[in-house]
Amino acid sequence: MYRVSSKHPNATKEAISTTKIRDNNVRITRSKAKALGVSMSPSKPAFKQEPKRVARPSNKRMASDVTAYKHKRRAVLKDVTNTLAERAEGDIKACKHGQKETKQISEDGLVDVDAEKSKLAEDLSKIRMVESLDASAPKQKEDGSDVADYLQIVDIDSNVQDPQFCSLYAASIYDRSHVAELEQRPSTSYMVQVQRDIDPNMRGILIDWLVEVSEEYKLTSDSLYLTVNLIDRFMSHNYIEKQRLQLLGVTCMLIASKYEEICAPRLEEFCFITDNTYTRLEVLSMEIQVLNFLHFRLSVPTTKTFLRRFIHAAQASDKVPLIEMEFLANYFAELTLTEYTFLRFLPSLIAASAVFLARWTLDQSNHPWNPTLQHYTRYKTSALKNTVLAMEDLQLNTSGSTLIAIRTKYNQQKFKRVATLTSPERVTTLFSR
Known part of the structure; x- marks a missing residue:
């Protein structure tokens, strides 16, 4: 113990x-140790034992690393932001400096900024034209004539001054127009197949009267052409009594005016022009009938649609465009409106033939057709023969027609009295050469 x-x-x-x-x-x-009151701390071993090192980062070190990373990331982002900001600021200063410099140069008369833009647009237009020519050019003949013809084509879409020309999209627009004129054509034989109470002569009288109405209300030519198109398309599938033919005419002109005119005449004015033969309700009822039948498809290419572009192509090489040529081509095209037989010709073909005959009427010394017109109209001279000859008969009134509204219209001084112009030599001789 x-x-x-x-x-x-x-x-x-x-x-x-x-x-x-x-x-x-x-x-x-x-x-037991607690009961004895002794400590459990082990005694030091005889040999020196290396403690195992475990990769356990301390909380203090981890916090410092994260803080350093955050500062580093902020520094990097700050540097990038500052760099971009400095670049953007430098670009803005350079742009402003360039604008001031350009403005100063243009004010001094050294450089015309608008001229430079126009030149650039013209170069782009030429590139587009060359690409279209490469795609549509025919095979080269042995004598190289096709290549020579295509080199003579004038680019009429290089003018970007007038936004109404839609220079950048003109080629695509008229590509679509050539397709659309085939899709919504009136029947060429509806007078025989559908109508029994009216004839081509009655149709001509109606359209001759509508020409006078368009002059009375100062409507555009587009309204007149669209009116005739709506009449023919409706009568191609719907029977009309002769008592309601005039009602159809004024109703189609009312629809065309609403579509084309800035300030279309009121419905009451069209009733008045018929001497109140038809009431307001009758015109409204006919308007509903026409629009429902056509499914409101009023955007159709007419002869006037193509005539503008073809006249532009005809005057591309002229230093001073002749206003008489434009009036004369419009005169020939409108003469065909009263003729039922011209429904067999496409609107683009009628427009090309009108330009052909107008150029021939004004100048017999040169051939009226050239590579530029052939390219933009897509018609060769041989394809125009029948239409041009029939149109010349209308010009000379070989049938003795009494419908004079269009002739009276173009006999006015504002149209240079082109209705009185004739060629001393028949165009038949041109096709026989």
Whole structure:
């Protein structure tokens, strides 16, 4: 039995416990150690043991690394932002400087900015034209005539000053127009197949009267052409009594006016022009009937649609365009409106023939057709023969027609009295050469 000193009880207990553990090799638990009042800290081993190093970053180090990363990321983003901002600021300053410089140069009269833009647009137009010619050019003959002809074609879409010409889209627009004129054509035989109460002569009288109405209300030529188109398309599939023929005419002109005119005449004015033969309700009822049958498809290419472009092509090489040629071509085209037989010709063919005959009437020394006209109209001289000959008969009034509204219209001084012009030589001789 061990004696415990009262002076140092803890030290004695620890010594006894330690001695007992070493001598007897007794396993001691934490509860026993607590009861004995000794410490469980192990004694140092005889050999030096290297502690295992575990890659456990301390919280303090991790926080410092994250903070440094954030600062670094901010610095990088800040540098990029500053760089972009500096570049943008430099570009803006350069742009402003360039604008001031350009403005100063143009004010001094050295450089015309608008002229430079026009030149650039013209160059682009020439590139587009060359590409279209390459795509549509025929095979070259042995003598190289086709290549020579295409080199003589004048680009009529290089003028970008007038936005109404739609220079950048003109070629695509007229490509679509050539397709559309085939899709919505009136029947060429509806007088025989559909109508029984009217004849071509009555149709001609109606249109001759509508020409006078268009002059009375100062309507555009587009309204007149569209009116005739609507009449023919409706009568191609709908039977009309002769008592209602005039009603159909004024109703189609009312629809065309609403579509083409800026300030169309009121419905009451069209009733008045018929001497109140038809009431307001009758005109409205006919308007509903026509529009429902046509499914409101009023955007159709007429002869006037093609005539503008073909006249432009005809005057492309002229230093001073002849206004008489434009009036004369319009006169020939309008003469065909009263003739039922001209429905067999496409509007583009009628427009090309009108230009052909107008050029021949004004100048017999040169051939009226050239590579530029052939390119833009898509008709060769041989394709125009029948239409031109029939149109010349209308010009000379070989049939003795009494319809004089169009002749009276173009006999006015504002149209240079082109209705009185005739060629001393028949155009038949031109096709027989």
